[in-house]
Amino acid sequence: MTTLQTPPATTPSAAPGEFAARWRALPVILSAMFMAMFDYFVVNVAASSLQHDLRASEAALELVVGGYGFAYASGLVTGGRLGDLFGHRRMFVFGMLAFVLASLLCGLAWNSWSLVGFRVLQGITAAAMIPQLLALINTMFPAHERPRAMAGFGATVGLGSVAGQVLGGVLLDLDLFGLGWRTLFLINVPIGIVAAVLAARWLPRHEQTHRPRLDLIGALGISSALALVLIPVTLGRPEGWPVWTWMAMAAALPVLLATLRYENRLLRDGGQPVLDTTLIGDRKFLAGMVISGGYLTFFAGFMLCLTLLLQNGLGMDPLAAGLTFAPLGLCFAFSSFFARRIAERIGNRVILLGASISLLGMLVTSGVLAWYGSAVSAAVLIPGMMLVGAGNGMAIPSTIGAVLSSGIPGHQAGMAAGVLTSAQQFGNAIGATVLGTIFFSALGTAHGTGDFVHAMEVAGLSALVVIAVVLAAAVTLTRTTAD
Numbered sequence: 001m002t003t004l005q006t007p008p009a010t011t012p013s014a015a016p017g018e019f020a021a022r023w024r025a026l027p028v029i030l031s032a033m034f035m036a037m038f039d040y041f042v043v044n045v046a047a048s049s050l051q052h053d054l055r056a057s058e059a060a061l062e063l064v065v066g067g068y069g070f071a072y073a074s075g076l077v078t079g080g081r082l083g084d085l086f087g088h089r090r091m092f093v094f095g096m097l098a099f100v101l102a103s104l105l106c107g108l109a110w111n112s113w114s115l116v117g118f119r120v121l122q123g124i125t126a127a128a129m130i131p132q133l134l135a136l137i138n139t140m141f142p143a144h145e146r147p148r149a150m151a152g153f154g155a156t157v158g159l160g161s162v163a164g165q166v167l168g169g170v171l172l173d174l175d176l177f178g179l180g181w182r183t184l185f186l187i188n189v190p191i192g193i194v195a196a197v198l199a200a201r202w203l204p205r206h207e208q209t210h211r212p213r214l215d216l217i218g219a220l221g222i223s224s225a226l227a228l229v230l231i232p233v234t235l236g237r238p239e240g241w242p243v244w245t246w247m248a249m250a251a252a253l254p255v256l257l258a259t260l261r262y263e264n265r266l267l268r269d270g271g272q273p274v275l276d277t278t279l280i281g282d283r284k285f286l287a288g289m290v291i292s293g294g295y296l297t298f299f300a301g302f303m304l305c306l307t308l309l310l311q312n313g314l315g316m317d318p319l320a321a322g323l324t325f326a327p328l329g330l331c332f333a334f335s336s337f338f339a340r341r342i343a344e345r346i347g348n349r350v351i352l353l354g355a356s357i358s359l360l361g362m363l364v365t366s367g368v369l370a371w372y373g374s375a376v377s378a379a380v381l382i383p384g385m386m387l388v389g390a391g392n393g394m395a396i397p398s399t400i401g402a403v404l405s406s407g408i409p410g411h412q413a414g415m416a417a418g419v420l421t422s423a424q425q426f427g428n429a430i431g432a433t434v435l436g437t438i439f440f441s442a443l444g445t446a447h448g449t450g451d452f453v454h455a456m457e458v459a460g461l462s463a464l465v466v467i468a469v470v471l472a473a474a475v476t477l478t479r480t481t482a483d
Contacts, residue, residue, distance in 0.1 A: 022140040025202040026149060029133050030156045031195045032096060035188055036126040037160030039103070040068055040300070040428055042168035042184045043119075044307040045322050049172065049181040056112035059238045062436045063116045065304060068123040069429030070230055074223035075127025076422045077274045080135070081214050088132040088139065089203040093196050095129025100192035107185035134421070139204055147340065147401060154397025155336040157424070162329035162389070165303060169322015215266065218274035221259030226426060228252035230433045237441055279416060283476060288403030290473035291351060292420045295396055296427030298358070298466040301435025302388065305459040308439065310378060313452025324378045328389035335393035342394070348402045352474040354395025359467050361387030366460045374450035395474070402477065431466075435459050 043050070043064050050056045050064065083091040102122035109115035137149045171183050179186065229252045232245035239245070260280075263273040279285045303325075310321040335354070343350040365384030369376060400420050442458035443451055 021202045022145075025140065025199070026137075026152060028195055028198045028202060029092065029136055030152055031191070032092070032099075032126075032129045033133055033153060033156045034160040034163070035099065035192065035195075036072065036130055037157055038164045038167070039122065039126075039185070039188065040065070040072070041161045041164030041303055043068075043164075044304050045165050045168040045311075045318050046172060046181040046184055047304075047307060048311045049318065050112065050115070053180065054109070054112040054115065056115075057238060058436075058440045059235050060112040060116055062234045062433055062440075064112070064119050065300075065432035065436070066230060066234060066429045067116050068119040068126075069300070069425055069432060070223075070226065071120045071123030072126045072130075073123075073422050073425035073429055074219070074226070075124050076131055076425060077419070078214060078216075078219050079127040079129070080131035082128065083132045083135055088135045089199065089205060092129050092132040092136065092203065093200050095125055095127075095132065096192050096196040096199065098125035098128060100189050100196070101125070103185045103188035103192065107179075107182040107189075130421070136203060150401050151336075151340045151397055154339075154400065155333070155393070158332045158336060158393055158396050159329070161299065161303070162325060162332055165307065165325035166322045166329055169319045169325075172322070173317065173319035215263075215272060215274045218259060218263050218266070221255060221262065222274065225252050225256035225259060226429070228255060230429060233437050234433050237437060275419060279419065285403060285416060287473040287477040288399060288420055289423045291355075291395070291399050291470055291477065293423035293427035293430070294466055294470040294473065295355075295358075295392065295399070296424045297431035297434075298362075298427075298463050298470065299388075299392055299396075300428045300431030301459065301466075302362075302431075302463050304432050304436050305439045305456055305463075306381075306385070309452050309456045312447070313449050313456070314376075314378060315449075316378065320378070324382065325385070327382050328385040331386045331389035332393035335390040336397045339394045339398050343398055343402070348398075348478050350398050351395045351402060352471070352478050354391045354393070354398070355467065355471040355474045356391070357394065358388050358391030359464070359471055361385065361389075361391055362460060362464050362467055366457065366464065369453055369457050369460065372453075374448070374453055376453055435462055438462050 236245040443455040
């Protein structure tokens with residue numbers, strides 16, 4: 001992050017007034033991305049504490065994670081539209097302060113279901129501030145500086161994810177003021193207030209806004225289609241798979257198809273749909289969506305399941321479990337730092353290389369679990385985790401930039417970036433919900449170390465399938481770009 005604060009000595013001044021503070025302001029706006037990802041993943045390391053203090057059920061635990069991601073992803077496009085309407089600086093500051101309030105409410109939650117509700121609110125407020133980041137980067141930075149700023153954006157996504165595990169464990173161990181897991185949310189309050197004040201001072205004040213029409217039908221339709229899958233999958237197993245769960249999942253595809261048909265008609269009539277359906281027909285963009293969503297599906301599910309194994313299966317405290325993720329985080333930071341340089345030499349194949357390394361990491365992890373069984377330790381899991389971190393750090397920060405530079409028309413670039421970012425966050429929600437459900441289903445009612453290892457093996461095989469799909473999409477993106 002510190003490398004982003006000072007531009008090279010030869011970089012020309014590209015914008016007058018407030019824009020001259022662009023490198024000073026970049027860490028401020030990236031702090032929002034860091035907080036949003038940190039708060040998604042930090043509940044993983046607090047899973048055992050939440051189960052103990054709030055008596056959270058497995059379904060509630062999955063919704064504490066997945067509900068945030070679902071609300072976050074569902075609101076991203078609408079949040080971007082509101083930024084166009086009212087100004088990105090104004091919406092960023094408003095979203096940050098609303099996120100602070102939602103975090104405060106999470107820290108004050110009195111039971112598991114109140115925490116689920118406040119987490120959904122927290123996801124909605126994150127969706128109000130995060131879309132403004134890409135718009136502000138586009139506004140503040142001249143074209144030759146944007147790749148460097150976007151690299152910082154991509155790296156922050158991963159670093160915030162890993163920091164949620166590592167710093168979350170440290171905060172739980174410190175138990176500041178005896179607040180326990182509540183500190184994980186309350187820490188956002190002072191940080192968010194400072195970020196909002198600095199953003200109000202440093203971000204561009206004079207923006208040209210226009211009045212786009214909010215495609216509420218499209219936004220609600222796409223969100224509803226996903227909810228019709230995620231909610232039954234989360235609640236189905238604990239409730240014994242009642243009829244309504246199957247009916248809801250069966251309705252998801254018709255709702256999605258009807259929404260896409262409406263979006264296509266709206267586009268033909270000159271409207272502004274949430275999703276430009278012509279983008280879906282672009283193989284490069286479709287591959288980018290699979291990579292963006294698939295990578296975060298894999299990563300979110302992997303982090304949640306591995307945390308449950310370390311804490312509940314191996315009996316590690318939150319600090320030890322969190323620190324176990326530190327080598328993964330260092331590998332992520334190292335590879336993301338060099339990803340842009342590698343991309344300058346091999347182009348979009350950097351995503352293919354990253355996905356291959358992540359796949360190797362999952363194979364190593366699965367092999368270790370199968371070899372050691374109930375005798376597995378955190379130490380023998382670390383090499384596979386390091387490979388996963390290195391692969392993710394190479395691919396995740398590169399994906400959006402690679403897709404946008406692969407021939408997406410300029411007038412569709414903003415929408416394309418928003419959809420790819422939404423795909424990442426939907427992947428977060430799907431990963432925590434689906435892979436978490438697979439993990440708990442394999443665990444069953446027995447809770448011995450061997451049972452947790454078995455559950456991780458089953459969830460790991462599912463994660464392997466996801467990362468294999470991502471690898472195939474990366475091959476497609478590389479080939480179509482080369483053509």
